[in-house]
Amino acid sequence: MSSVIIASLPESLPAFIAQIDPSAIAVLVDNHTYRHCYPVLKSILPKHTLIRIRAGEEQKHLATCQTIWDALTRANFDRHGLLLNLGGGVIGDMGGFCAATYKRGIAFAQLPTTLLSQVDASVGGKLGIDFQGLKNHIGVFKLPDAVLIDPAMLATLPERELRSGFAEIIKHCLIADAEQWQKIRRLELNEQNWPELVAHSVAVKERVVAQDPTEKGLRKILNFGHTLGHAIETHFLEDSRRRLLHGEAIAAGMVAEAYIAFKKGMIDETLLTEIEEYLFAVYGRTRLKDEDMDPILTLTLQDKKNRAGQVRMALLDGRGSCAFDVPVTKAEMKQGLFYYRG
Amino acid sequence: MSSVIIASLPESLPAFIAQIDPSAIAVLVDNHTYRHCYPVLKSILPKHTLIRIRAGEEQKHLATCQTIWDALTRANFDRHGLLLNLGGGVIGDMGGFCAATYKRGIAFAQLPTTLLSQVDASVGGKLGIDFQGLKNHIGVFKLPDAVLIDPAMLATLPERELRSGFAEIIKHCLIADAEQWQKIRRLELNEQNWPELVAHSVAVKERVVAQDPTEKGLRKILNFGHTLGHAIETHFLEDSRRRLLHGEAIAAGMVAEAYIAFKKGMIDETLLTEIEEYLFAVYGRTRLKDEDMDPILTLTLQDKKNRAGQVRMALLDGRGSCAFDVPVTKAEMKQGLFYYRG
Numbered sequence: 001m002s003s004v005i006i007a008s009l010p011e012s013l014p015a016f017i018a019q020i021d022p023s024a025i026a027v028l029v030d031n032h033t034y035r036h037c038y039p040v041l042k043s044i045l046p047k048h049t050l051i052r053i054r055a056g057e058e059q060k061h062l063a064t065c066q067t068i069w070d071a072l073t074r075a076n077f078d079r080h081g082l083l084l085n086l087g088g089g090v091i092g093d094m095g096g097f098c099a100a101t102y103k104r105g106i107a108f109a110q111l112p113t114t115l116l117s118q119v120d121a122s123v124g125g126k127l128g129i130d131f132q133g134l135k136n137h138i139g140v141f142k143l144p145d146a147v148l149i150d151p152a153m154l155a156t157l158p159e160r161e162l163r164s165g166f167a168e169i170i171k172h173c174l175i176a177d178a179e180q181w182q183k184i185r186r187l188e189l190n191e192q193n194w195p196e197l198v199a200h201s202v203a204v205k206e207r208v209v210a211q212d213p214t215e216k217g218l219r220k221i222l223n224f225g226h227t228l229g230h231a232i233e234t235h236f237l238e239d240s241r242r243r244l245l246h247g248e249a250i251a252a253g254m255v256a257e258a259y260i261a262f263k264k265g266m267i268d269e270t271l272l273t274e275i276e277e278y279l280f281a282v283y284g285r286t287r288l289k290d291e292d293m294d295p296i297l298t299l300t301l302q303d304k305k306n307r308a309g310q311v312r313m314a315l316l317d318g319r320g321s322c323a324f325d326v327p328v329t330k331a332e333m334k335q336g337l338f339y340y341r342g
Numbered sequence: 343m344s345s346v347i348i349a350s351l352p353e354s355l356p357a358f359i360a361q362i363d364p365s366a367i368a369v370l371v372d373n374h375t376y377r378h379c380y381p382v383l384k385s386i387l388p389k390h391t392l393i394r395i396r397a398g399e400e401q402k403h404l405a406t407c408q409t410i411w412d413a414l415t416r417a418n419f420d421r422h423g424l425l426l427n428l429g430g431g432v433i434g435d436m437g438g439f440c441a442a443t444y445k446r447g448i449a450f451a452q453l454p455t456t457l458l459s460q461v462d463a464s465v466g467g468k469l470g471i472d473f474q475g476l477k478n479h480i481g482v483f484k485l486p487d488a489v490l491i492d493p494a495m496l497a498t499l500p501e502r503e504l505r506s507g508f509a510e511i512i513k514h515c516l517i518a519d520a521e522q523w524q525k526i527r528r529l530e531l532n533e534q535n536w537p538e539l540v541a542h543s544v545a546v547k548e549r550v551v552a553q554d555p556t557e558k559g560l561r562k563i564l565n566f567g568h569t570l571g572h573a574i575e576t577h578f579l580e581d582s583r584r585r586l587l588h589g590e591a592i593a594a595g596m597v598a599e600a601y602i603a604f605k606k607g608m609i610d611e612t613l614l615t616e617i618e619e620y621l622f623a624v625y626g627r628t629r630l631k632d633e634d635m636d637p638i639l640t641l642t643l644q645d646k647k648n649r650a651g652q653v654r655m656a657l658l659d660g661r662g663s664c665a666f667d668v669p670v671t672k673a674e675m676k677q678g679l680f681y682y683r684g
Binding site: 131 | 404408420421443444473478
């Protein structure tokens with residue numbers, strides 16, 4: 001298990017670097033984190049190489065990896081180098097993948113700057129990039145040498161980003177902690193206690209990942225809401241005006257998949273209503289047109305949890321409890337989507 | 343540890359597939375193995391996808407990976423698929439890398455068809471591709487689910503290929519088995535007992551890799567001859583008329599590095615003479631021009647075993663014994679190259 005440290009970066013980072021004792025350091029940033037987060041780092045870091053890329057999911061592909069590998073090569077990075085990934089999920093997933101594959105693997109740390117990446121992407125060692133429009137299609141499992149979470153980073157975040165990250169917190173409560181779910185669903189977005197929720201989410205995720213690092217079984221419960229959520233996110237990726245943030249798509253996926261669980265008799269109507277009311281209150285309802293339905297359903301066939309062409313979902317089977325590898329038909333998914341659409 | 347099985351493919355392959363029980367099978371071949379080796383496989387395999395690429399080290403790059411990932415995607419390969427890499431080191435290294443990164447990792451087996459890949463590349467889980475002319479610059483460590491070595495494959499091999507693979511056998515004897523070294527150096531190339539030597543080399547390599555899978559320490563001894571050897575191989579890669587096979591370059595590297603070990607007082611003159619006489623007898627002497635020297639020396643700076651710009655070598659410190667992480671200066675490397683040149 002890699003260590004997750006929740007503390008201010010000026011506190012956690014120097015100690016981590018002293019422990020790794022790297023031969024060289026590089027920092028990967030995007031436009032946003034260069035402006036808002038890198039200044040803090042710059043003042044506390046020794047000599048380092050800065051690698052700056054453009055922000056956005058549409059950068060998360062092989063061509064950007066080539067830019068990153070190339071920058072490390074030009075800086076004569078050897079296998080004892082250290083890469084610090086300062087940013088959200090795209091920076092962490094892609095920077096981690098580049099570090100894990102540069103000279104067959106150099107040290108790297110995730111410095112997540114968004115709520116989403118603090119409670120999800122940075123923990124658990126899933127690294128990768130999109131390929132031919134398929135999310136995280138190419139990648140590896142590898143734990144970072146450290147995850148350094150600085151709650152102060154959230155201060156600069158737009159509310160929409162905060163709301164997106166909150167979806168994974170909601171998911172962690174729904175699949176693993178009924179009590180916490182009852183707590184958060186009584187508060188609005190801007191009433192939540194972020195430092196406490198970040199620590200809670202990281203703990204839930206670490207506990208699950210420790211039992212099943214490469215997602216052969218239990219870890220699949222972390223995918224609740226993600227089979228349809230990913231498909232919705234991918235579908236809208238091509239349309240810049242309708243594009244959704246990850247958490248916004250997952251929120252939609254959770255409602256649709258909760259309905260599938262309800263129809264299968266796995267959860268009762270009370271829980272379905274709780275989920276649906278809270279998620280619509282926080283996220284609203286994304287408009288799905290008739291012509292969106294088939295492409296979204298087709299995209300679920302590329303889900304990494306499938307087996308031999310059959311879609312398998314993580315579905316709630318109680319408040320704070322989740323089953324995995326549940327076979328779901330196309331008809332059931334369609335019902336879920338139509339239920340979400342209302 | 344993955345299992346290495348030395349047996350005919352019609353014997354070993356069906357049992358392996360039954361054990362893995364994959365949702366789909368793909369076979370990666372190049373022009374040569376398509377013609378000479380695939381027919382045997384085709385007759386014993388169930389339904390599968392054939393992925394055919396051009397032969398040669400110059401195919402071992404990202405663009406070819408994209409072709410392979412694309413073929414798996416189009417065949418709707420899920421995470422329970424199996425990729426069989428039928429070929430030499432290029433097929434094994436690149437196919438393994440593609441399998442290890444497709445959907446964050448599917449099952450794969452190495453079916454090495456050259457002597458070189460049977461005694462070296464297929465064992466030990468080093469996977470990767472070349473990047474910007476740098477050998478294996480991008481890759482991961484991951485053990486295949488099986489290595490199925492069929493000695494019958496060697497029958498179709500040209501003598502030059504056999505001689506190239508023999509260099510790694512010689513290396514394994516020199517670094518780990520003095521007795522075996524005394525045996526092989528008394529025989530000419532075509533007098534060697536290949537099945538026995540393959541089993542011996544695999545055993546040496548597996549023993550070393552088991553103790554240090556990710557090359558933090560001991561495993562580096564497998565790089566004897568490779569710091570200068572790789573640099574020589576890479577340098578000549580650009581010149582199609584002077585291009586060397588891997589083992590031919592490593593043979594040159596072993597002579598030059600044996601001389602460095604001798605100059606450092608790590609081995610005596612008798613051993614240096616033994617090595618040099620045998621290797622020149624089997625491989626001849628590759629001509630190095632004055633203008634080759636500097637580019638070769640510069641290339642050693644990209645060696646993955648370096649630390650902070652300093653070249654570190656695996657150097658013999660006796661007959662059947664090898665040290666690692668020995669700092670070597672540019673001047674010493676130059677002496678080694680000039681000694682080799684004679």
